[in-house]
Amino acid sequence: MSLEPLYSKVSEAIRKAESMEDDGDPGAEEAYGEVSQLEEEIARLLPASNAEGALARRGALRAALAAGDFTRAVKLKDRYETEEGATDELRRELIEVWEVARRSRASALTFHWTLEVLRMELTAA
Amino acid sequence: MKLRGSSPEMISSERADTVEKVEGETYDLDLGRLSQMHTLLPASLAAQYEHRAAVGLQRHSHKPGVPMQTCIDASPAVARLRWALTSLWDAQQLDFHQVTEDAAEGITLALIYEAHGWIVRRRLQLGEFADWLLRDRAGTLVALEIGGTDTSDGDARLVEKLKQVHKSKFDVRAACVVVLAMPYATLQRLKEVQNNHEPGTPILEGF
Numbered sequence: 661m662s663l664e665p666l667y668s669k670v671s672e673a674i675r676k677a678e679s680m681e682d683d684g685d686p687g688a689e690e691a692y693g694e695v696s697q698l699e700e701e702i703a704r705l706l707p708a709s710n711a712e713g714a715l716a717r718r719g720a721l722r723a724a725l726a727a728g729d730f731t732r733a734v735k736l737k738d739r740y741e742t743e744e745g746a747t748d749e750l751r752r753e754l755i756e757v758w759e760v761a762r763r764s765r766a767s768a769l770t771f772h773w774t775l776e777v778l779r780m781e782l783t784a785a
Numbered sequence: 786m787k788l789r790g791s792s793p794e795m796i797s798s799e800r801a802d803t804v805e806k807v808e809g810e811t812y813d814l815d816l817g818r819l820s821q822m823h824t825l826l827p828a829s830l831a832a833q834y835e836h837r838a839a840v841g842l843q844r845h846s847h848k849p850g851v852p853m854q855t856c857i858d859a860s861p862a863v864a865r866l867r868w869a870l871t872s873l874w875d876a877q878q879l880d881f882h883q884v885t886e887d888a889a890e891g892i893t894l895a896l897i898y899e900a901h902g903w904i905v906r907r908r909l910q911l912g913e914f915a916d917w918l919l920r921d922r923a924g925t926l927v928a929l930e931i932g933g934t935d936t937s938d939g940d941a942r943l944v945e946k947l948k949q950v951h952k953s954k955f956d957v958r959a960a961c962v963v964v965l966a967m968p969y970a971t972l973q974r975l976k977e978v979q980n981n982h983e984p985g986t987p988i989l990e991g992f
Contacts, residue, residue: 718912
């Protein structure tokens with residue numbers, strides 16, 4: 661899919677997720693998962709050095725965290741930090757997105773990180 | 786300020802009975818044309834904005850053709866708001882504040898198109914410090930934050946919104962606040978102070 665239809669879709673998906681979150685709808689996390697997928701698709705079409713490309717990368721990570729999908733969030737963050745063309749500014753912004761989510765969802769992320777560290781240690785062993 | 790369709794002749798004759806006389810420059814803001822103005826705005830969202838703007842305006846007893854005072858980068862003008870009449874009875878189940886916010890979004894998206902030729906690129910997520918990413922006529926990206934209120938002080942709300950959008954990562958940033966009771970809309974761009982001031986200090990363009 662080209663960029664413009666994806667922009668329409670992501671606008672609609674963001675509105676839907678925000679609305680569900682405001683209503684306390686339990687489906688909001690799933691809706692944010694869809695936002696993250698769309699942002700990732702947009703990110704594939706735009707270089708990391710481009711303002712809209714950087715926005716899509718922040719968006720994919722931010723929505724994955726809002727969806728509570730920490731495994732996906734870790735993968736996206738690692739990929740976007742190390743990909744070709746990623747600027748220092750984008751790396752800082754991705755950390756900022758992560759930190760904001762960590763502060764608001766501290767316990768869930770701490771639990772996830774503990775599992776991740778254990779997994780890495782087991783893999784290394 | 787250059788406005789599209791700023792001629793009073795653009796006011797449609799079939800709706801002339803609802804039009805009050807106003808002084809000064811006027812232009813039309815037809816909320817039924819949001820989809821044509823902003824081709825990347827999802828049609829369902831454009832329809833929702835028009836409906837909720839209708840509800841938000843009609844609950845203050847406004848009718849299509851109502852004059853709306855506007856202040857765009859400190860230049861005053863008058864816009865005629867156009868929409869399809871709706872039933873307030875059917876809208877009773879809608880959240881009052883959500884209607885105010887959505888009405889403000891719809892009116893603002895029409896205003897920025899007519900006033901500046903800005904068009905929607907995409908919606909921004911919470912955390913980007915703005916609601917919409919737009920593109921101006923030169924292709925420059927613009928971050929826009931929108932606020933709506935029924936009766937309270939629009940200027941105070943505008944300052945709050947400008948402070949928020951100042952944190953956005955895009956070079957051109959703007960905020961718009963709509964007060965439905967009057968109705969009134971104020972749109973303001975931020976400009977960085979270049980010299981003799983602390984870097985990054987926002988000022989209001991046009992002041």
